[in-house]
Amino acid sequence: xxxxxxxxxxxxxxxxxxxxxxxxxxxxxxxxxxxxxxxxxxxxxxxxxxxxxxxxxxxxxxxxxxxxxxxxxxxxxxxxxxxxxxxxxxxxxxxxxxxxxxxxxxxxxxxxxxxxxxxxxxxxxxxxxxxxxxxxxxxxxxxxxxxxxxxxxxxxxxxxxxxxxxxxxxxxxxxxxxxxxxxxxxxxxxxxxxxxxxxxxxxxxxxxxxxxxxxxxxxxxxxxxxxxxxxxxxxxxxxxxxxxxxxxxxxxxxxxxxxxxxxxxxxx
Amino acid sequence: xxxxxxxxxxxxxxxxxxxxxxxxxxxxxxxxxxxxxxxxxxxxxxxxxxxxxxxxxxxxxxxxxxxxxxxxxxxxxxxxxxxxxxxxxxxxxxxxxxxxxxxxxxx
Numbered sequence: 560x561x562x563x564x565x566x567x568x569x570x571x572x573x574x575x576x577x578x579x580x581x582x583x584x585x586x587x588x589x590x591x592x593x594x595x596x597x598x599x600x601x602x603x604x605x606x607x608x609x610x611x612x613x614x615x616x617x618x619x620x621x622x623x624x625x626x627x628x629x630x631x632x633x634x635x636x637x638x639x640x641x642x643x644x645x646x647x648x649x650x651x652x653x654x655x656x657x658x659x660x661x662x663x664x665x666x667x668x669x670x671x672x673x674x675x676x677x678x679x680x681x682x683x684x685x686x687x688x689x690x691x692x693x694x695x696x697x698x699x700x701x702x703x704x705x706x707x708x709x710x711x712x713x714x715x716x717x718x719x720x721x722x723x724x725x726x727x728x729x730x731x732x733x734x735x736x737x738x739x740x741x742x743x744x745x746x747x748x749x750x751x752x753x754x755x756x757x758x759x760x761x762x763x764x765x766x767x768x769x770x771x772x773x774x775x776x777x778x779x780x781x782x783x784x785x786x787x788x789x790x791x792x793x794x795x796x797x798x799x800x801x802x803x804x805x806x807x808x809x810x811x812x813x814x815x816x817x818x819x820x821x822x823x824x825x826x827x
Numbered sequence: 828x829x830x831x832x833x834x835x836x837x838x839x840x841x842x843x844x845x846x847x848x849x850x851x852x853x854x855x856x857x858x859x860x861x862x863x864x865x866x867x868x869x870x871x872x873x874x875x876x877x878x879x880x881x882x883x884x885x886x887x888x889x890x891x892x893x894x895x896x897x898x899x900x901x902x903x904x905x906x907x908x909x910x911x912x913x914x915x916x917x918x919x920x921x922x923x924x925x926x927x928x929x930x931x932x933x934x
Binding site for chain 1: 838841842845848849852855856858859860862866869870873874876877880881884885888889890894895897898901902905906909910913914917918921922
């Protein structure tokens with residue numbers, strides 16, 4: 560990354576008209592991404608405080624059995640592994656190896672997609688068993704049992720659980736799309752369009768993701784506008800900045816997994 | 828400053844970090860499964876493990892360890908300060924709406 564490095568000495572201090580030396584010694588989009596991530600961490604911090612507050616002051620249910628914890632552990636493994644493949648993508652980009660950059664980004668996207676699919680299946684299972692919110696579509700048959708009782712008696716649990724995990728799932732989805740645009744540029748747009756149409760057609764209308772899949776349409780519009788206005792070939796700096804975002808998504812899950820899942824286990 | 832020439836950017840260390848993160852996750856899951864500690868102590872232990880994991884991710888995967896000291900300290904101090912302020916204000920304020928004895932019962 561030597562070409563992207565901004566040296567203090569290279570800038571003439573005190574010279575009229577010269578640019579001021581960069582305070583952080585990094586290129587501006589990296590500093591910009593760090594500032595965004597700092598502010599985004601406070602968003603998640605607020606949601607985690609809300610979750611913790613409710614957990615402390617409410618008779619908190621512990622509904623997660625072995626299947627849920629196993630699923631969440633595999634999801635954690637997917638995200639951690641995706642961070643490693645992302646690091647490899649940054650290395651490949653820095654040595655100018657375009658084909659391996661794309662391959663590693665694709666591997667990262669595959670892990671991220673696996674996370675989203677596993678999480679979506681987990682959500683659907685919990686909703687099917689009665690853990691739900693009033694805004695979710697009503698299933699054909701009303702569920703009865705432990706999770707349905709929780710939704711009725713402790714609505715704070717589904718509210719904070721779905722709020723927190725939905726926010727994170729949204730971030731992972733945006734991350735996969737971000738990496739797809741960096742790796743494939745305009746060729747990724749039709750893939751996004753097809754995924755949106757197929758997802759909308761195949762997911763039953765009583766499933767919350769029948770509506771959630773419209774995130775892909777919004778992303779398609781935003782990505783199209785970006786690629787039309789600035790049709791550039793993404794370089795090593797862009798890959799590194801997208802990597803920062805991806806690692807942040809991984810980092811947030813490192814708090815959600817123990818606080819939301821492991822602190823609410825019912826193994827016995 | 829992130830420059831391949833100024834620090835040891837060997838790939839091996841990233842595999843070690845990845846392995847450490849997986850091991851720490853396994854420890855967390857075992858603690859959750861066995862329910863080794865009572866809830867408050869469990870929360871403390873899990874949070875400490877999570878902070879270690881996030882520090883590894885930030886330092887190595889996000890390369891903050893290799894950035895200029897000014898950037899490192901400014902980001903870490905500002906975000907940590909915001910979390911402390913958020914925690915102390917949110918919890919104190921939220922407790923107002925609770926009925927006594929835990930809260931003040933203010934509507």
